[in-house]
Amino acid sequence: MRLAVLDAGSNSVHLLISEVVGGMPLPAHSLKGPVHLAEQVAVDGTVPPKAARRLAEAVAQAREQAGRWRCDRLFAYATAVVRDAANRDEVLETVRAGSGMRLAVLPGEVEAELTFRAARRWVGLQAGPMALLDIGGGSLEVAFGRGALPDFAFSLPLGAGRLTREFLPGKGRPGREELRELRRYVRATLKDVAARVRWEEPHTVVATSRMFQQLARLCGAAPGRDGPFVTRRLARTDLKEAVRRLSRLTAAERAELPGISAARCRQAPAGAVVAHQAMKSMGIDQVTICPWALREGVLLRHLEQGGQDWWPSPVLRKEGSVSGPLSGGPSTGLRPGPSAGPLTGSSTGSPTGSGSSPPVPRRLPLGRAPAD
Template identity: 50%
Template sequence: MRLAVLDIGSNSAQLQVVDVSAGAPPLPAHAVKEPTLLAEELLPDGTLSETGIERVTAAVGRAVDAAVRLGVDQLYPFVTAAVRDAVNRDAVIDRIQAGAGIRPQFLSGEEEARLTYFAARRWYGWSAGRLLLIDIGGGSMELVLGRNVEPELAVSLPLGAGRLTREFLTADPPTRKQVKALRGHVRDTLSEVLDRLRWEGPPRRVVATSKTFKQLARLTGAPPQRKGPFVTRELVVADVREWIPRLARVRAAERAALRGISKPRARQVVAGAVAAEVTLTALDVSSVEVCPWALREGILLRHLEQLAESTPLPLQPLTRHPDATVRPLHPVGEQPVPS
């Protein structure tokens, strides 16, 4: 079976296609990216502009055409914060359905956080212990803490890189006053959950997901994407702190020429870097490992899990041969008596 997830975000509509086979990880067989650039089309009243609606509808239509060409059997399309939080969200989704032939779903911020955590937990396995996961998207930041399949804490905060750029870094390049105000806002917003995170106790492993962290890691020297998902990529907070003033001094067009920074995200990378540095510093974290799996993989993994649960293993009655002997089981901690 060939499955696909279509992630309709603030910068692009990304189609990820996976060939499902028993026991194999959901690594992409194909990936298609169509620009949406919705961060530029949110109006002061919170609605998405007509230009933005047309752009996202066209992008989704092209992604759906690609899914058909690639022979996708099942497609799960969803919108993230840029559309989900728009005042005219329902009208936008109606237009996408009329123009592209599919009706995207939308997940709450907490649902996104839980699914992203689910993917990271699967990537690192049970030996990772308690995980603290941080994801910075275009419209929101997710913080998730847990040791089991379901996290102990999952929150979504309005600290996405695109949102923060629109609200605080209006100049290009931003002024020092704007960057300082942004820092204060991130700290104040984080104060809502910091006490709870500290109360839960220190995590064994801190990981980051999202394009923001991937680009910052590449900017500071991590291996490029062409090296594959199994190469360890780390982001050191001190490196981000050093890069912030350098990024803020130049215009977005100049940032786009830097290693790892894409043109559509060049304007918002300063806000993403500030949000990442302030958050990690507040959590007393000096470095994070960048996890290659995130929300799209979480959706695919959850779907595959549900498919497996709908077809339980064909268990057979256990019969014992009359001549067989049964050895007793000993309670935990009690040593068996040698025979």
């Protein structure tokens, strides 16, 4: 079986294609298209039409690539930057009209639960009671659990892109007062969740997301070319120094540092502040970097418990009589799955047809399909 996940995030549209071997999703191909949505959100919280059209183009390219690889199912979703946009419905309709794909919008808590699922599978039960931290462009996900699924999961408005836009605008060196205000806001927002994590006393803390990976590399962790099976850790003491180092540089100078990409050089100081304050508030001395996150969590949820009623997006069922780009023809090559093989994500021929976002419960019961 070949599965694909299309992640429309704050910085890029990322397509992950995996071959399922022995019940495990093993990466076969990856495609990333930059969109930089977080940097283009207006003061009133709207995503400009030009940025929405660029998102639609990137989604269309990713969808076409999934078709070429003849994926059995495609799970497509947008994260916080679209979920929280004041004109979310208009953005989703622009994407649908421009790409033929209806993006699901997952609640932040569900993102945290799915990411925890992936991280737990990666590190194993031997890690004991485990906490999870994931810094995205629009939100910070926090979860804790003793088993395969989290006991609790939270999503906080502490994404690196969001905070850069609100507290550290511009490409120069952040001002001392700007950083002080940012720290104060992060501490206040984290207060209740941090107290809960401290009370649980996790044995292991796992950090996912590109932001944590880049911060770990900046602080001396092995580069990505060494592969996913190299142990990578990030200490709070090293992160504290990284905050100082990043804050003394312009965005262009940060992009020259090891691990810091040009796409995230503006967001790096805010991301480092969130990471350090989260670890400090929760009493965490060190985190383990995990290469699996939300995309792998979506695939694992599907493989472990089956069914697609849990997925908050219209489902197009593949039938031989269906015509158009999703029928398995040469335009996409998407093939039908097994007998119950719906393809997640709809075409422009979706029965719903409107641009309004799919209704999503605040918290999905990931252990079973919700009742109709």
